Amino acid sequence: LAMTTYQSLSGRNGPFQCQAFVTVSQSFDVKVLMRDILLQITQPVNQPSSPSTGAGKGPMEGLLKGMETWNVVQLARILRQQLDNKRYLIVLDDIWSMNAWEGIRFSLPDSNNGSRIVVTTRIRAVAHTCCFHEYDRAYEIKPLTDCESRDLFFKRIFGSSICPEHLEDISAKILGKCGGTPLSIVSIAGLLASKPVQSKDLWEKIYSSLGSEIETNPSLDRLKKILELSYNDLPYHLKTCFLYLSIYPEDHNIRRKTILRRWIAERFVTGKRGLSVFEVAESYFDEFINRSIIQPVTTSFTGKVKTFRVHDVMLEIIVSKSIEDNFITLVGEQN
Known part of the structure; x- marks a missing residue:
């Protein structure tokens, strides 16, 4: 819902001068979040970068050179400068703790010009903590009728x-x-x-x-x-490919072509009569899409999925299954 709202407000004639969509998740790094926002807000508003996938070279490339080495204070200062007196839209998706909100909110200036910050969370206390102005509102999504x-x-x-x-x-x-x-x-x-x-x-x-x-x-x-x-319910050959997705961190945008090549390299996919190995891998991927167990993030103009995510609850399940089946070994946190 947040993504749909964000995308509906994108475009040349949209109400905002700059905008960004970042996923926070449980294992967050405030520096990574700030860098991601900076990269997105420096893109032309009619050509927004894909949320949380990084951005290409923009008009502020010189200013952001060396950003990877900046500390939190430097990132916060530049972020405030870039947002100050601009009408912006920032979506902070899937915040799990008050610390995550406190770590980022002071970098987002209030110029009283109609800027909007949208926060999504599954924790009611976090939602109410984010409402620090009298005109802020917490909306609890109701189940479908x-x-x-x-x-x-x-x-x-x-x-x-x-x-x-x-x-x-x-x-x-x-x-x-x-x-x-x-x-x-x-x-x-x-x-x-x-x-x-x-x-x-x-x-x-x-x-x-x-x-x-x-x-x-x-x-x-x-x-x-x-x-x-x-x-x-997945057939055995699809389970192996699906478990492989457990190597990616939570809320990570995965490129379709990358995962197809990895499946092939790991020999999870073999050719069939009349089909190349890559075409078989594509058919496996399409089956996951048809079963709605992976979530498309970006698509090409022809409608083909370019990047996708695994829902964090499903990721939790397949990480558990992968460890149980000795398919992967998890070292430290999955980040």
């Missing part, structure tokens, strides 16, 4: 909001397990859409595999259960 949940679920599977009559009852039961969480709904729908036949028996089996206790679990535990089911 039953009607919205059905629309999202059926459109993902059938391409329309109409459900076959024989699947209506079981779909209502499955949606009850999802609790109005969009990621849960899309994940289950992606799993069902991957099946060649949409039978009531198959849907009943998937419903039963979620367990009767899931509806009484907290929303995060419920989401984990559903995402774990999506992982367990």
Whole structure:
């Protein structure tokens, strides 16, 4: 939602002179955050860089030369100078602690000219800490309504909001397990859409595999259960490729071409009759997209995914699975 809002305000005729979208996450480095914001705000507003992927050479290249060696005080000073008296939009996505907010907020000046700072967090106390002006507001995202949940679920599977009559009852039961969480709904729908036949028996089996206790679990535990089911349903050859994504840090933007080449280099992919090894790797990647277990970040003008992310809850699951299967060894924090 934050990304959609950010992108809708981008462009030559947008209301802001400069803008940036950065992901904070649990393991944050305030210097990295400041550098990322600086790189993005120095791009022309009608050609914004991809959030959290860095930027190309901009008009302020000379000023930012040597930025990698700057300390926090230097970065904060330059950042304030670049934002001062400008109308800017900064999105700080997925803040987990008050320390993260306190570490960055003094670098964002208030020139009383309509600038906006949007913070997303799953922790209510952090949201209220970020509201230090009387006109700041904390918005708690509500679960989807039953009607919205059905629309999202059926459109993902059938391409329309109409459900076959024989699947209506079981779909209502499955949606009850999802609790109005969009990621849960899309994940289950992606799993069902991957099946060649949409039978009531198959849907009943998937419903039963979620367990009767899931509806009484907290929303995060419920989401984990559903995402774990999506992982367990993968064929063996796809599981190996998917587990490989556990080597990347949380909220990292992964390039599609890079991961395809890595799968091939690790010999997770072999050629098939009539298809090159790279084409097979692409078909594996497309299957992950179709199942909605990875999240596209940027796409080409033809609609092909260029970069993507693994949701942090799904990443937690596959890191655990990778360690359990001795697929990877985790050294220190995953950052």
